[in-house]
Amino acid sequence: MNILLTGGAGYIGSHTTVVLSQAGHNVVILDNFCNSQKSVLDRLQSILGKALPYVEADVLDAAAVEKALRDYQIEAVIHFAGLKAVGESVENPLKYYANNVQGSISVLQAMKAVGIKTFVFSSSATVYGDPQYLPYDEKHPTKPMNPYGWTKLQVEEILHDVSISDPQWKVACLRYFNPVGAHESGLIGENPSGIPNNLMPFVARVATGHLPKLNVFGNDYDTKDGTGERDYIHVMDLAEGHMAALTYLENHPGWHAINLGTGIPVSVLDLVGAFEKVIGREIPKAFAARRTGDLPVYYAQPERAKALLNWAAKRSLDEIAASTWKWQQTTVKTER
Numbered sequence: 422m423n424i425l426l427t428g429g430a431g432y433i434g435s436h437t438t439v440v441l442s443q444a445g446h447n448v449v450i451l452d453n454f455c456n457s458q459k460s461v462l463d464r465l466q467s468i469l470g471k472a473l474p475y476v477e478a479d480v481l482d483a484a485a486v487e488k489a490l491r492d493y494q495i496e497a498v499i500h501f502a503g504l505k506a507v508g509e510s511v512e513n514p515l516k517y518y519a520n521n522v523q524g525s526i527s528v529l530q531a532m533k534a535v536g537i538k539t540f541v542f543s544s545s546a547t548v549y550g551d552p553q554y555l556p557y558d559e560k561h562p563t564k565p566m567n568p569y570g571w572t573k574l575q576v577e578e579i580l581h582d583v584s585i586s587d588p589q590w591k592v593a594c595l596r597y598f599n600p601v602g603a604h605e606s607g608l609i610g611e612n613p614s615g616i617p618n619n620l621m622p623f624v625a626r627v628a629t630g631h632l633p634k635l636n637v638f639g640n641d642y643d644t645k646d647g648t649g650e651r652d653y654i655h656v657m658d659l660a661e662g663h664m665a666a667l668t669y670l671e672n673h674p675g676w677h678a679i680n681l682g683t684g685i686p687v688s689v690l691d692l693v694g695a696f697e698k699v700i701g702r703e704i705p706k707a708f709a710a711r712r713t714g715d716l717p718v719y720y721a722q723p724e725r726a727k728a729l730l731n732w733a734a735k736r737s738l739d740e741i742a743a744s745t746w747k748w749q750q751t752t753v754k755t756e757r
């Protein structure tokens with residue numbers, strides 16, 4: 422299948438590129454590189470043994486998206502392109518609504534003009550908001566707690582309306598939990614610019630000595646060790662989930678919201694412990710106040726993905742830590 426990956430040069434898109442290409446699909450990346458580097462394309466070439474076509478464009482430019490769809494005879498789109506920093510979305514909501522919501526509309530308009538109706542969307546567990554019960558299943562009420570989360574929910578709603586307007590549309594809204602880890606080659610992974618907000622990249626930078634210590638935000642939650650618990654999913658499992666979703670959509674038109682998580686809550690100290698085991702030494706850390714806006718715990722009910730997509734996360738926390746460390750040692754160290 423010929424598949425366009427908007428935001429395909431980013432963290433999750435690059436891993437999905439590998440999975441789809443190695444399965445024989447023809448992947449075309451469309452990215453404006455606002456949060457990724459072109460060197461990713463060379464590293465993808467090293468993994469895949471061939472160069473991939475890419476289009477440097479903004480998804481807001483519907484004409485450029487339409488041209489890419491026609492030039493490469495695209496049959497399905499996976500829409501990763503978006504901004505994802507929760508704090509920045511609170512400070513600058515218009516930037517987030519414009520890029521994430523208008524950007525999605527623009528891609529959908531281009532698809533409509535060309536007649537392509539298969540769409541996989543990068544949604545997020547953040548659409549659920551304050552847990553009424555756990556684990557979150559897909560029927561859990563949705564009430565995001567910040568503008569970033571609202572952009573995801575609004576796009577889900579737009580997609581729902583589009584799929585009702587024309588029953589030939591095939592739409593999967595994949596609600597990711599916490600993606601972590603890297604490809605086993607160590608050539609692609611997550612390397613945010615500036616000081617990381619998220620736990621895994623922060624831990625990695627403490628491990629490499631670029632940051633002095635980890636602040637553990639809260640050790641008085643009602644969890645097994647007092648620290649926050651999340652559902653950390655290996656990015657390669659997540660990437661495989663996208664391929665499973667595309668396969669499912671082939672015979673299942675309509676709109677589908679599907680959690681992609683492990684179903685296993687993991688604490689901050691569990692995750693740090695797994696990393697310490699891999700590097701063979703302690704990560705300097707200190708307990709600090711709770712971070713504003715953090716939920717104590719949330720994790721996925723992953724049964725729908727299993728039932729519909731025949732997909733389940735299979736990689737362990739140890740594999741997550743080991744691949745993250747290999748990525749740091751192989752690539753981040755030389756590129757920073």
Ligand code: NAD
Nearest residue numbers: 428431432433453454455456457479480502503505543545
């Ligand atoms: P990322 O920032 O690494 O990748 C996003 C890519 O999109 C980048 O390469 C960026 O340059 C590109 N991009 C952004 N705006 C664009 C635009 N207007 N036009 C063209 N390209 C544009 O992020 P990621 O972690 O790979 O996330 C991918 C998607 O998954 C995002 O939509 C994000 O909101 C969603 N998501 C991520 C997480 C997470 O924790 N990483 C969790 C849930 C959902």
Ligand code: UFG
Nearest residue numbers: 545546547598618619620623636637638649650689712715
């Ligand atoms: N944490 C620390 N210290 C740090 C960073 C994080 O203790 O320096 C803790 C947090 O308090 C939380 C856990 O590690 O308990 C995970 O925090 P992350 O920031 O890695 O992840 P979140 O679950 O808070 O947020 C992530 C993404 C959001 C997304 C959300 C839901 O950052 O974009 O998952 O999918 F909306």
